[in-house]
Amino acid sequence: MGLKRDVSLSTGLRYRGPAGYLTFILHRIGGLGMGIFITLHILASFVGGRFGGAINGIYENWAFQIFIFFCVMFHAINGLRITILDLFPKLLDYQTEAIWIEWAVFIPLFGISVFVIMQTALGG
Amino acid sequence: MTKKSRTLSIKGRGLTSFESIMWLFTRLSALAMYALILFGLIGALVMGARNNMNFADVMRWAFMPNVTHVQSTDLESTDAWVTPFWKLTASALLLVATAHGVHGLVVIADDYIAGEGGRKFVRLLSIIMMASMSFMGLWIIWTS
Numbered sequence: 531m532g533l534k535r536d537v538s539l540s541t542g543l544r545y546r547g548p549a550g551y552l553t554f555i556l557h558r559i560g561g562l563g564m565g566i567f568i569t570l571h572i573l574a575s576f577v578g579g580r581f582g583g584a585i586n587g588i589y590e591n592w593a594f595q596i597f598i599f600f601c602v603m604f605h606a607i608n609g610l611r612i613t614i615l616d617l618f619p620k621l622l623d624y625q626t627e628a629i630w631i632e633w634a635v636f637i638p639l640f641g642i643s644v645f646v647i648m649q650t651a652l653g654g
Numbered sequence: 655m656t657k658k659s660r661t662l663s664i665k666g667r668g669l670t671s672f673e674s675i676m677w678l679f680t681r682l683s684a685l686a687m688y689a690l691i692l693f694g695l696i697g698a699l700v701m702g703a704r705n706n707m708n709f710a711d712v713m714r715w716a717f718m719p720n721v722t723h724v725q726s727t728d729l730e731s732t733d734a735w736v737t738p739f740w741k742l743t744a745s746a747l748l749l750v751a752t753a754h755g756v757h758g759l760v761v762i763a764d765d766y767i768a769g770e771g772g773r774k775f776v777r778l779l780s781i782i783m784m785a786s787m788s789f790m791g792l793w794i795i796w797t798s
Contacts, residue, residue: 538766561758568755569787575722576790602717610688613681646709 550629553608560605567598592651599643607636676757683754690747694719697743701734719744722798741795748791756784 567589574585588594611632615621621628669675695716703712707727714723721736729735763776 558762561755562762565755565759568751569783572787572790572794575794606688609684613684616681650710 550625553611553629553632556604557608557612560601560608563598563601564605567601592647595647595651596644599647600640603640603643604636607632607639680754680757683750686750687747687754690743690750691716694743694747697740698724706730718747720795720798722794736798744795745792748795749788752784752787752791756780756787759783 570585571589574582576582589598611628615625615628667674669678695712697719698707698712698715703715706729707724711724711727715735719735719740721732721740724732724735757780760776760780764773767773767776
């Protein structure tokens with residue numbers, strides 16, 4: 531248990547690695563976002579009643595839907611990249627290229643999703 | 655510039671400690687969740703989702719195949735959607751996702767909490783969270 535990095539929270543948040551720091555921090559934000567949402571969602575569904583209804587009403591808001599879909603999509607696609615590269619370690623040499631492919635998959639998928647969510651929200 | 659691989663094969667890394675086993679579990683559970691979500695998506699389409707619900711509802715079902723997620727759709731009957739088969743699928747997804755997620759929160763906390771006491775507290779908290787979320791989730795799945 532001798533691992534002591536002594537990194538403060540602010541230093542941690544300002545971390546800039548040589549490659550993929552953006553995906554690293556977005557993966558973290560996405561995971562936290564989903565963790566908080568799913569915890570609240572399970573709690574609200576378990577408790578039910580007026581309290582549960584109020585909490586479960588939050589995610590019907592289109593802005594929240596866009597946020598949570600960003601969390602899910604990015605975490606899933608970035609996670610698949612991490613999984614593939616980690617399970618086939620020889621591919622780690624091509625991490626930068628893999629991150630470009632990842633963005634090429636994520637941006638169109640998320641763009642279409644935002645378009646559909648906005649269309650439903652504004653078109654009623 | 656010649657590139658020499660600095661990486662070890664999975665076997666060469668030696669999965670001995672709990673943390674390194676969980677490292678592998680995180681990757682494998684990600685694949686399992688992909689499989690289960692795809693399974694739910696295909697299941698919804700086989701049960702005729704194309705005719706009476708929009709894509710958002712199909713995805714909501716795929717991410718957690720629980721009947722409450724399709725009750726607001728135009729389905730004539732939800733009988734096929736409340737079978738023990740789907741409750742088992744939902745339970746599997748819940749347990750895998752809870753383990754993956756709670757461990758992920760511990761990994762994040764470890765990056766900012768370096769003290770031994772703090773880390774012990776995080777682990778205690780994670781066990782409580784793991785147990786309570788699994789229990790409440792299973793309760794919701796099997797009583798709805």
